[in-house]
Amino acid sequence: MSSRLLEKKVLITREKSQAKVFTEKVKAEGGIPIEVPLLKIECMEPKEYIDIQNYQWIFFTSTNGVHCFFKNLDKSALSLMKSVRIAAVGNKTEEAIQQYGFNVHFLPEQYTADSMTDTFLTEYPEPGTILLVRGNRSRDVLPEFFTKRNVNYDSIEVYETVHNIESKLMEALNTHSFDFITFTSPSTVEAFVKSHGQTYINNDPVIVCIGTTTEAKAKQVGFERILVADTFTVDGMIEAMINFNKRS
Structure with missing residues (x-):
């Protein structure tokens, strides 16, 4: 197992059936993934x-x-x-x-x-x-x-x-101090805000977006520290977090 994201807590907000792959990739880099699916398909x-x-x-x-x-x-x-x-x-x-x-x-x-x-x-x-x-x-x-x-x-x-109204977003935000919050679509950003995540924006978290369209939505709602994957995939998001970790 790699340690490039060693003990970094990563909030994964994508739909449940798609979150597993993301979770496993974060674990493989030594990170701690927390799944809170904000959407249902x-x-x-x-x-x-x-x-x-x-x-x-x-x-x-x-x-x-x-x-x-x-x-x-x-x-x-x-x-x-x-x-x-x-x-x-x-x-x-x-x-x-x-x-x-x-x-x-x-x-x-x-x-x-x-x-x-x-x-x-x-x-x-x-x-x-x-x-x-x-x-x-x-x-x-x-x-x-x-x-x-x-x-x-x-x-x-x-x-x-x-939107997944059964989401336990606030519980997760109150329990964990996240190093990265990930968004894989503009819809996940919207769901985050509507699930009372708006108050968390003031904490200035590091946001990781899968692409420029999602980045635009994140900026629109008030996020400022935003990473964007060079390749618009989950693997690209992982690399963006790793590169940020190296610079920090």
Whole structure:
């Protein structure tokens, strides 16, 4: 076991099913992870019937979208997926897609929706019709871009992100002195504040964000000492904490 985060207490706020990997990585570096899931992910059936044959591309921007999409897909539609190209926002989303036996045809170099839009049409100027798989709190970067560029697309919501009202955030904040508080989405920042974490902002904690969009939300609510992963992944967040630890 490494000691690069030796005895550093790390608050992990991401959804429960996704927190385990983060926790194990912190432990592997000698840190002390404390899980307080601030969000719940609930799959939902699309409001409208989706005919896969109508699309040339399917865009996935999260692992949650992948799992909930395939959960709702019937066998006949599953066989039609082989004729559709797939785009993923990052390598974790790509790995989730591969679990269902499909390959990804487009992956941006930088793991953000903004980067996805910048490079996709350069490589595929005439993509046909796109199916965009989203959650209820997904950003509007892709829909706005497609509309602006006159790209034909349909959007479906396959999961809902809700605040975990059973979260024991205040208990954790009162019990532990955290070296790092981690946020993996703007929604986790919002949930932190709404779960009475606002008062903790004055303690000037070190915040670790998975990417620039989450960083912007953290700044908006008042956090000042913010680290951002160079690579927008949990591994990138771990490295950001390690590098900060070396400098301190």
